[in-house]
Amino acid sequence: MxxxxxxxxxxxxxxxxxxxxxxxxxxxxxxxxVLITIDRNPPVAGENNVxxxxxxxxGKTVTDAKVVLNYSMPAMPGMPAANYKTxxxxxxxxxxxxxxxSMAGSWNNEVKITRQGKTVSARFTIDAK
Numbered sequence: 590m591x592x593x594x595x596x597x598x599x600x601x602x603x604x605x606x607x608x609x610x611x612x613x614x615x616x617x618x619x620x621x622x623v624l625i626t627i628d629r630n631p632p633v634a635g636e637n638n639v640x641x642x643x644x645x646x647x648g649k650t651v652t653d654a655k656v657v658l659n660y661s662m663p664a665m666p667g668m669p670a671a672n673y674k675t676x677x678x679x680x681x682x683x684x685x686x687x688x689x690x691s692m693a694g695s696w697n698n699e700v701k702i703t704r705q706g707k708t709v710s711a712r713f714t715i716d717a718k
Contacts, residue, residue, distance in 0.1 A: 611640075616711035618702055620646040623711040625700065631718045634693040641677060641684040641700055654704035656684040660715075661697050690717040 612630040616623045621643050628638040639658060643651040656677040664670040671691060677684035690696050700711045 612715075614713045616700075616713055618643075618700065618711035619707075619709040621651065621702060621709065621711075622648075623700055623702070625698075625711075625713065627715070632690065632715050634690050634717045636687055636689050637717075639677075639686045639688055641686070642682065643684070643702060650682045651702075651704065652679060652682055654684075654702050656703075657701045658686050658688065659699045659701065660688055660690070662692070662694060663697075690715070693717050 610630060612627040612632055614625045616625070624642040624644075626640040626642075628640075641656055641658070643654060643656070645651055657674060658677060659672070659674050661673065662671040673688070675686045675688060677686040679685075688698075694717060696715045696717055698713050698715055700713075702709050702711075
């Protein structure tokens with residue numbers, strides 16, 4: 590019985606660690622590789638913390654860009670479109686932002702990277718629960 594209890598506790602701990610992993614999306618934006626992480630997995634309606642890591646084509650981390658995150662939900666019957674924009678703050682080598690998905694559902698996200706006078710975008714979809 591003791592072995593079964595130890596096994597069950599171990600199984601729950603492993604499942605908890607696997608579930609706690611951040612939500613991640615990797616996208617290309619022109620010559621940049623963009624890694625987007627969200628502290629909730631799955632992302633939820635309400636506030637979520639977003640981290641955006643950017644690397645150039647040689648793999649070098651980009652820390653001299655202006656990064657903006659736009660997120661939106663298209664209009665639906667009885668509801669207008671929702672469009673939001675948030676600036677990011679560079680902390681270390683990661684651009685940080687908070688997003689507030691105002692309701693559950695599919696959200697369109699666009700990371701806009703402006704560097705050396707050029708702007709490129711990475712688009713991805715989040716299904717907030």
